[in-house]
Amino acid sequence: MVQLYRQGKDSLMTSLGRLRNHIGGEHVEGSGSLFETINPTTGLPLGEARSSLEADVDSAVQAAAAAQRQWIAMPPAERARVLHRVSQRLRDKRMELARLEVLDAGKAIQEVPAADIDSAADCFEFFAGVLQAAHGEHIDLGPSAFAYVRREPLGVVAGIGAWNYPIQIASWKTAPALAAGNAMIFKPSELTPVSALALSEIVAEAGAPPGLMNVVLGAGETGAALAAHPGVAKISLTGSVPTGTRVMAAAAETLKHVTMELGGKSPLIVFEDADLDDAVSAAMLGNFYTQGEICSNATRVFVHRRLHDAFLERAIARTEAIRVGDPLDPDTQMGPLISQAHLEKVLGYVEAGRAEGARLVTGGGRITEGPLASGWFMRPAIFADCTDTMKIVTEEIFGPVMSVMTFETEEEAVIRANATPFGLAAGVMTRDLARAHRMAAALQAGVVWINAYNLTPVAMPFGGSKMSGIGRENGLAALDFYSQRKSVYVNLGSVEAPY
Ligand SMILES: NC(=O)c1ccc[n+]([C@@H]2O[C@H](COP(=O)([O-])OP(=O)(O)OC[C@H]3O[C@@H](n4cnc5c(N)ncnc54)[C@H](O)[C@@H]3O)[C@@H](O)[C@H]2O)c1
Numbered sequence: 001m002v003q004l005y006r007q008g009k010d011s012l013m014t015s016l017g018r019l020r021n022h023i024g025g026e027h028v029e030g031s032g033s034l035f036e037t038i039n040p041t042t043g044l045p046l047g048e049a050r051s052s053l054e055a056d057v058d059s060a061v062q063a064a065a066a067a068q069r070q071w072i073a074m075p076p077a078e079r080a081r082v083l084h085r086v087s088q089r090l091r092d093k094r095m096e097l098a099r100l101e102v103l104d105a106g107k108a109i110q111e112v113p114a115a116d117i118d119s120a121a122d123c124f125e126f127f128a129g130v131l132q133a134a135h136g137e138h139i140d141l142g143p144s145a146f147a148y149v150r151r152e153p154l155g156v157v158a159g160i161g162a163w164n165y166p167i168q169i170a171s172w173k174t175a176p177a178l179a180a181g182n183a184m185i186f187k188p189s190e191l192t193p194v195s196a197l198a199l200s201e202i203v204a205e206a207g208a209p210p211g212l213m214n215v216v217l218g219a220g221e222t223g224a225a226l227a228a229h230p231g232v233a234k235i236s237l238t239g240s241v242p243t244g245t246r247v248m249a250a251a252a253e254t255l256k257h258v259t260m261e262l263g264g265k266s267p268l269i270v271f272e273d274a275d276l277d278d279a280v281s282a283a284m285l286g287n288f289y290t291q292g293e294i295c296s297n298a299t300r301v302f303v304h305r306r307l308h309d310a311f312l313e314r315a316i317a318r319t320e321a322i323r324v325g326d327p328l329d330p331d332t333q334m335g336p337l338i339s340q341a342h343l344e345k346v347l348g349y350v351e352a353g354r355a356e357g358a359r360l361v362t363g364g365g366r367i368t369e370g371p372l373a374s375g376w377f378m379r380p381a382i383f384a385d386c387t388d389t390m391k392i393v394t395e396e397i398f399g400p401v402m403s404v405m406t407f408e409t410e411e412e413a414v415i416r417a418n419a420t421p422f423g424l425a426a427g428v429m430t431r432d433l434a435r436a437h438r439m440a441a442a443l444q445a446g447v448v449w450i451n452a453y454n455l456t457p458v459a460m461p462f463g464g465s466k467m468s469g470i471g472r473e474n475g476l477a478a479l480d481f482y483s484q485r486k487s488v489y490v491n492l493g494s495v496e497a498p499y
């Protein structure tokens, strides 16, 4: 913990030293090989940790199982107070946690306090509030019988996180899991392990039994050990579709419950009656917030032919004004991408777009001069004249690359928007509310925003359809994905038997 908070103001000088698993309230080394987490702003190591292997995961499962028994024995009001204290502590440490997240993930400090830390705090607050209201059911079966349905926890659940919203992802999984009476073992992405450790400290400080939230560090092999462990009842993964299919296949061996929060290639449809500035704002939020590294991003922007030229002109001007820079600088609007490998992948997509004939109207290059040259910075890109079959239009890029296309009719927009194996999110920009709701019903997506984009209040369920996922995070819906129902039949008469 001490090491976690040793960060300085200057991201160039910061090192967090050795990071350790948090298991059963203790900080323990994993037994695998060393790996580093790199500060994407500088390309320098921020911290190092040992990977967790099967034995480490097993000790986390034992600790979590013991903590879960204590947790579920506590009165619901007391458990709710623990979650409330977690929320309050997250708010108290808002800027400290935000700076950690900036150092580890490269997200701009302009975004992180509200979009990441407040979202985490809101989530614990929401589930603290609903914990005591998560009732079972009573079923009337006539004069001599009734049944009731208990809502019970699953036991030990595991969360596996992606790197784009590290503390938000850890919170969106841990808060509902604990509210439903489970213990959590969380494996953050190996690229951003820091803030999940800080969160597990906070959960312990809030009065949870030691081991109620554990953190095991490592990459795919650690995640695979969690997915295979028979003592883990559920896996909730936030990650790519290929990882999702692997984790789900592994989870099937022990018939684990799964929540899959996976990738997307979401459409934003801008009708001719949309407010032009709002439409450009939505498209920019849906492509450039968090360096474009957001699962629900609207990377396919369909603009009505009549609005197209004006839209593109304003989008280019506003994109060229984005301040790319040191993410700890409060004026910076876009930080570095998460890693060199990811930057190269995104730049590869820019090349693919050019090669397939899309028109690169702004950005798309790595920043190779000045103080940003040692980090993984690029200029946000917009492609015009895209077609539905181009690689940049069909594959998830997960970087700041917007693809713009034109359309003529509502029917055409629906067909083209739905022509993807993904189904995470969609956006509709129009002043015609009847059309907006027709579109919301017709679009194949887990979330549809009308005249907005990428807003994720924790009271609203979030998750994907088709290849973008299974299950929902947030909202009352999330409790269902961390509980199981037990039906109890109660006979009030004699037992009738035919023999
Ligand atoms: N739907 C959502 O809510 C949501 C949110 C954020 C990110 N994402 C998606 O996440 C992806 C980017 O994140 P990423 O690059 O970290 O994804 P990834 O799939 O590479 O990794 C995700 C996590 O899975 C772990 N992992 C990798 N192989 C594993 C295995 N075989 N078994 C168990 N765990 C394994 C990784 O270590 C990491 O913690 C994008 O596709 C993005 O759309 C989805």
Ligand SMILES: O=CCc1c[nH]cn1
Binding pocket: 164, 165, 168, 293, 294, 295, 296, 454, 455, 456
């Ligand atoms: O990255 C996916 C989840 C999300 C979307 N907006 C904020 N968080």
